[in-house]
Every structure is written in C-alpha cells, then in structure tokens.
Amino acid sequence: MAAPQQIRNLAIIAHVDHGKTTLVDALLTSAGALDRGEGQIERAMDSGDLEKERGITITSKPTSVTYGDVRINLVDTPGHADFGGEVERVLNMVDAVLVVVDAFEGPMPQTRFVTEKAVALGLKILLVVNKIDRPGAEPHKTVDATFDLLAGIGASEEQLDFPVIFCSARERYAMSDPADEKGPMSRILDFIVQYAPPPVVHEGGAALWVSTLDYDPFLGFVAIGRIRSGRISVGDRLAQLRHPPRPAHGETAGPPVVAEVFRVRRLLGFQGLRRFEREYAEAGDLIAIAGMETLQVGDTLTTEEPTTRHVFPRLDVDPPTMTMRFRVNDGPFAGREGKWVTSRKLAERLEREVRSNVALRVSPGETAEEFEVAGRGELHLGVLIETMRREGYELCVSRPKVILRRNENDELEEPYENLIIQCDQDYSGSIIEKLSQRGGELRAMDSAGPGRTRLEMRTPTRSLIGYRSEMLTDTRGTGIMAATFAGYGPYLGPRKTRPRGVLIVMEPGETFAYSLGRLQDRGVLFIGDHVQVYAGQILGEHSRENDLVVNPCIAKKFTNIRSAGADEKIFLTPPLERSLEQALAYIEDDELLEVTPKSLRLRKRDLDHNRRKREAKAAAG
CATH class of the missing domain: 2.40.30.10 (Translation factors)
Structure with missing residues (x-):
C-alpha cells in the first residue's frame, strides 16, 4: 500500500482532438500498465461503443499506473463542452490537472472552460504541449497563449508559474524543449512525479x-x-x-x-x-x-x-441550458422493434441516468407518459437518446429548446454561447453571414495559420442547434467549431427554424416507386420504395413553405391496354438519410422524432390530418 507521499492524483483536460486520450495510451504503455495484447488498442480509455464510433470521450474514467515507487492515478475527462458536468464532478478527486494543448491550434474554448474550474479549486497546473510534429506548429507561442488564458481567468501566481513539457503522443516522444533531442514518453511520468503535489490527507474517520x-x-x-x-x-x-x-x-x-x-x-x-x-x-x-x-x-x-462522520457539501455543476420532451412511442409501429416501450420503463431508465449524470435534469411532463429532460446541449441529449435506443428502448422526442428565464427586471433572457470557428479564408464570409442571420455577433477575427481564419462570435444557443453539419458543408469539411456557455442575454424573439414545409404520408401502407417517382419533383424524399409507412409520418421536404399531404402507396395498375409510356423506367433519387442529431435539429415544434433500435422516423405530433387542419384554422382565426 502506497503512502500519500507516493501517490499523485491528476485529471487530464483538453479540447476535443488535442490528443488527450492518445497521451493516456502512451503513458500506460510507457509505464508497462497494459497487458499483452492491450498495447495494440488505440484510445484504450474510450471503452464505450459510442466513444469509439464518434472518436470522443463521453464519460470520465480513472486509471492508475505504478512508476517506480509512485502510484499515479489519472482521470481521463471529456473534451466536449456538452459533457462538462463529467469534468466538474471529478475535479474534486485530484490535486493537479494535466492541461494538454495542441501546438498548432493553441488553447481552445473547452480548454478555458475546464481550466477555469480547476483554477477556482486551486489545483496545480501542469502543461503538456502536444502534436509538436504537426506542420505549422508553434510550441512556444502556445505556451504564451496558455499563460494569457490563465491570467485572464484569475489564476494565482503559483498557478501561473506552471511547468511545461513538449511531446508528440502519437509518435511517442517527449522533451523539455522543442530544440532538444527526442526522448521517451517516460519523461512525462518523471515530469508528473516531480511537479504534481501529493494528496492532502485530512484528520478523522473514513x-x-x-x-x-x-x-x-x-x-x-x-x-x-x-x-x-x-x-x-x-x-x-x-x-x-x-x-x-x-x-x-x-x-x-x-x-x-x-x-x-x-x-x-x-x-x-x-x-x-x-x-x-x-x-x-x-x-x-x-x-x-x-x-x-x-x-x-x-x-x-x-x-x-x-x-x-465527515459530510461533504452538495455537488454543484453549471445548470442545463437545453430541454427536450421524451414520451412513449404512440405511433402505429410501436412495439415492433424495441424491448422497452412503456412509460414505467422509460421513467426508470431516466431516473437511473440522473443518478450518474449530474448535468441532467428530469421532471414530469404535461401527461403521465411524457418527461421533460434538460441537459447541457444537443450532443449531451443526443448521446443519451442513442444509448437508450441501443439498449432496446422505443420513444418519441421533441425538438430541443433552450431554457429561458426572467431577470430581476422581469425581462425574458435566453442562453448565449462563446463560439470559435477555424476555417479556410474563402469560407469565412459565408459563416459570418449565416451566423449573423441567426443572431450572432462577431467579436474577433484573426489569422490561424497560412490560409486559415479564426472567428470568435457570441451567438444565442438556439441558433447553434443543427448548425455544426451545415458549417461542415459550407466549409467543405475544413471547419473546426467549438462553443462554451457564456451566460444569459436578451431574448431575440421567435425565429423560424426551417424555410420549407414537409411532405406528409396520407394513409398507411407500403411505398412504391411508381408513386415516389411522381412525388420527388415536389421536394426531397427521406424514404425509399418498399418501406412501410403510416398516416402522419413525414415522407420528405416540400419545395414550398407549406406542408403537403401526399400518398406514396399507390401501385401502378396493370391492364391489358398498352400505352406509349407503359415500359418507361422510373429513376428514383436516393433518399436523404439523417443522423440522430440532424433529425433532432430538423423537426419543428409540432413534430416528433420516433426513435427505435432499428429506425429513426420523422412524424407529426398529431397523426390525424383533419385534427391538424382544425387546430391550424383555430390558431389562424
């Protein structure tokens, strides 16, 4: 058993894709903590299926290595702002933080978000400048930018006097200065033992x-x-x-x-x-x-x-900024693909999630079969939905909404985000124009390397729902986007989220190419041929502003009379398939996303066409 002087407890924090989990892999290998065969696993700490598929860390996980006579406990933390609750709750386990920064990109918003929490707790700061082998990397400029960051968030003189080490976690080498010769990754372990303080032990019972x-x-x-x-x-x-x-x-x-x-x-x-x-x-x-x-x-x-006894204070984290409604799947296809379909099972699952996910809030909805679920962002809630569907749950979810509040003057306020986007210079004008239309305000614009631009904007949180995929399309996949919660500001009023209406299925049945061939001129289809559909399900996007009820289930009638177009071939455009996050951002307030283990279906909240018409007339007049 190691004495407290032979223990080091550290959390590793970094922005998304700055190499944090790869660095943990290298340290585990260097310390000989991996068994035979485990050393070939990439991003070993990302153990969940969703983490491996998305290439991000979602949950905080501790690990430990024995280096010499010192036990080093490392906590791998998420790098995405939506999972900041995971980071905030594990910082009370450690005495120092290993801040990993990309030598090319420098400190990014999530680096600031988590480092600010660590500084407030008085934790020791250790800086690791990673990816120094990346073309265009400026290691010393990154150190200066990190110092400016810490000074800007009120770090103490001791925290500003942070030690630095440089490395390439992927290539497995480290050095005290970029001009030095490449050394083994064990230098980082020596760096941790030398500069990270041992844990403070309190008197009293366990x-x-x-x-x-x-x-x-x-x-x-x-x-x-x-x-x-x-x-x-x-x-x-x-x-x-x-x-x-x-x-x-x-x-x-x-x-x-x-x-x-x-x-x-x-x-x-x-x-x-x-x-x-x-x-x-x-x-x-x-x-x-x-x-x-x-x-x-x-x-x-x-x-x-x-x-x-010793009692610790209540664990407080930043409040959620976005809410969604989870409800039982009441569509005609309910129970066909899922294992858990009742409101009781849905309530039990959400209650179990709240116990471990401290940034999540669950409250009763308008009916007994509906729940109000609040979280940090669309990715935070999207990961929960994806996890539940893989566990066999069926449910319907509404479009994410931001949580509004009233200030002391009884004025309505909405949450805002500090947004940083890096992109090629040719695309910066398009990004500024679109975000300005969404209520964004440009705060700073500077160079981010040859041919690259860095934009800093303050935008309403609701304007970023679904914007990530649009940004990647506008920048031809070259853009990098990161946002952190900036606080509440003035409410900018209602905003239409979708410029066009949708095509709605008229009656249940199976889609046929004969019908879809005629309908694809009316808009973009989301569903192909020979697919079972039901009345009220969304078939595609209409080319105009209004919704249109159509029938995709009409089969071609066979007769003994030939016509000029009897043997005409039908060419269907492949249907547009949307991911879970894209579907959540696409639907309007009167629509739902039906989530099952095998399918994602867009539908109207009220499946009855006549009832929707009556409600629309009542609202209009």
Whole structure:
C-alpha cells in the first residue's frame, strides 16, 4: 500500500482532438500498465461503443499506473463542452490537472472552460504541449497563449508559474524543449512525479466523496472517488449520507440524511485498463466501493459513528441550458422493434441516468407518459437518446429548446454561447453571414495559420442547434467549431427554424416507386420504395413553405391496354438519410422524432390530418 507521499492524483483536460486520450495510451504503455495484447488498442480509455464510433470521450474514467515507487492515478475527462458536468464532478478527486494543448491550434474554448474550474479549486497546473510534429506548429507561442488564458481567468501566481513539457503522443516522444533531442514518453511520468503535489490527507474517520459511479450486474452499484481521510477495509460498515433534493427558489436546504448503512462487500483498485480487488485502502487513493443498495453522485460515504462522520457539501455543476420532451412511442409501429416501450420503463431508465449524470435534469411532463429532460446541449441529449435506443428502448422526442428565464427586471433572457470557428479564408464570409442571420455577433477575427481564419462570435444557443453539419458543408469539411456557455442575454424573439414545409404520408401502407417517382419533383424524399409507412409520418421536404399531404402507396395498375409510356423506367433519387442529431435539429415544434433500435422516423405530433387542419384554422382565426 502506497503512502500519500507516493501517490499523485491528476485529471487530464483538453479540447476535443488535442490528443488527450492518445497521451493516456502512451503513458500506460510507457509505464508497462497494459497487458499483452492491450498495447495494440488505440484510445484504450474510450471503452464505450459510442466513444469509439464518434472518436470522443463521453464519460470520465480513472486509471492508475505504478512508476517506480509512485502510484499515479489519472482521470481521463471529456473534451466536449456538452459533457462538462463529467469534468466538474471529478475535479474534486485530484490535486493537479494535466492541461494538454495542441501546438498548432493553441488553447481552445473547452480548454478555458475546464481550466477555469480547476483554477477556482486551486489545483496545480501542469502543461503538456502536444502534436509538436504537426506542420505549422508553434510550441512556444502556445505556451504564451496558455499563460494569457490563465491570467485572464484569475489564476494565482503559483498557478501561473506552471511547468511545461513538449511531446508528440502519437509518435511517442517527449522533451523539455522543442530544440532538444527526442526522448521517451517516460519523461512525462518523471515530469508528473516531480511537479504534481501529493494528496492532502485530512484528520478523522473514513470519508469518501462519490465523484462518479458505475453499475455492475454482479456487484450492483459501485461508488468511485478519492478517500479524503481514514482507512476503508472490506467488511467495514459505512453510512451513506445524501443531501435532500435541491429546494425551490428562496428556500433553504435541509441537512443531509442517512440514505442507508451498508457493509463494504468489495474494494477495487485501478491498474491500466483493469480493476483488481484490494483488502483495504487509505486516504489519498482513488478506489471503487461496492455494497450499497442505492447510490447518487455527490453522496458521502463515511463512518457509522455520528461523532466521527465527515459530510461533504452538495455537488454543484453549471445548470442545463437545453430541454427536450421524451414520451412513449404512440405511433402505429410501436412495439415492433424495441424491448422497452412503456412509460414505467422509460421513467426508470431516466431516473437511473440522473443518478450518474449530474448535468441532467428530469421532471414530469404535461401527461403521465411524457418527461421533460434538460441537459447541457444537443450532443449531451443526443448521446443519451442513442444509448437508450441501443439498449432496446422505443420513444418519441421533441425538438430541443433552450431554457429561458426572467431577470430581476422581469425581462425574458435566453442562453448565449462563446463560439470559435477555424476555417479556410474563402469560407469565412459565408459563416459570418449565416451566423449573423441567426443572431450572432462577431467579436474577433484573426489569422490561424497560412490560409486559415479564426472567428470568435457570441451567438444565442438556439441558433447553434443543427448548425455544426451545415458549417461542415459550407466549409467543405475544413471547419473546426467549438462553443462554451457564456451566460444569459436578451431574448431575440421567435425565429423560424426551417424555410420549407414537409411532405406528409396520407394513409398507411407500403411505398412504391411508381408513386415516389411522381412525388420527388415536389421536394426531397427521406424514404425509399418498399418501406412501410403510416398516416402522419413525414415522407420528405416540400419545395414550398407549406406542408403537403401526399400518398406514396399507390401501385401502378396493370391492364391489358398498352400505352406509349407503359415500359418507361422510373429513376428514383436516393433518399436523404439523417443522423440522430440532424433529425433532432430538423423537426419543428409540432413534430416528433420516433426513435427505435432499428429506425429513426420523422412524424407529426398529431397523426390525424383533419385534427391538424382544425387546430391550424383555430390558431389562424
């Protein structure tokens, strides 16, 4: 068992694609923490299917390496602003942060967002300038830009005096100065041991603040966090203290209550990609504990004796900025493809998600079969929906909406984002024009290398819903976009999100090429031939502003009379398929996205054509 002086606890934070997870791979390999065969795994810490497919880190995960006689606990954190709640809750486990910055791009918005949280907690800053082998890289300019960033967010003199090391995580070399000879990645481990402080140990009985949690089908709930004081052994009895639900505005919160008293069944440590059983652990180390019946992020696990208990404060994170409605799938095809289709199962799944996802809020909807789900952004909510559909859930979701509020003058406000876009110079004019139409305001514009432009804008959050794919199209795939929450500002009024209407299926049936061939001149089709559809489902986008009800299920009638066009071939344009995020951004307020394990279907909220007409007339007159 390592003493606190032989322990280092660090979180690795960086912007998306700055090489954070690749750096963790290199450090694990350099320290010999990977078993035979594991060393060939790329982005080993991105263990989830969605993380591997999207190439991003979604959940924070701890790992540990033993380097000499020092145990280095590393926490890999997400680099996307939508998963900032994951970062905020794990920073209380560490004593220092390893800030990874791209030598070409420099500090980006998410780097600032998370580093500001670390600075506020007084954590030691260690800088790793990565990708120094990238063409156009300026390592020393990146160090200066990081110093300016820290000075701008109020870092102390000690935090501004940060140590620096340069590396290429992909090529597996590191050095103290870019002009030096290339050295092994173990230099970064020496760098961590030298500059990262050992954990601070508090006096008193055993206490652990639950920073993240896991669920194992054999062990049940698993609490992960750092032991702040005392010693925890297998078989110990611990009290689980929990703060009551957040009170309404103006009310005071009550004291924490004992959720349960439980016996520690398993105590797990981390090593590389594995967990191993331990008999005991002491203050300063990161561990996982199993044995409790219920668990929430932010709970305190402490001694059973009230006189020696230690209670940690409520875990606060930035509030959500976007909301969606989740409801039971009530379409004609409900239950055909999914395993879990009832409101009870949907409520249980969302309740389970809230326990671990602290940036998520779930409240009852207008009906018993509807739930209001609030999160950090469309990617945050989109990942939740994609996870649920892969687990076998069927549900319908509405278009994301921003959360509005009223200020002290009773004026309506909406959330705003600080947006940074890097693109080729030829496309900057198009981006500025489109974002200005969406309510954006250009704050700064400068060079980002030969032929590249860096734009800094402040835009309403709702104007960025679905804009990422449009930006990639406008920049021919060369644009880089990142946004962070900037606060609330004046509400700019209602804005139409879609310039054209949709084609709506008239009656249930199977689509035929004969009908689709005639309809494709009316707009863009989302559905091909020989597909089962139902009344009220969206077939495609109309070429005009209004919605149009059409029948794609008419088959060609066979007769014994020949005509000039009897044997005419029908050429159908391939249907336009949308991803989950694109579909969420496309639908209007009176539409829903039906999500099943196998399909994504766009539909009207009310499937009855006559009822929609009556409601439209009533609204108009």
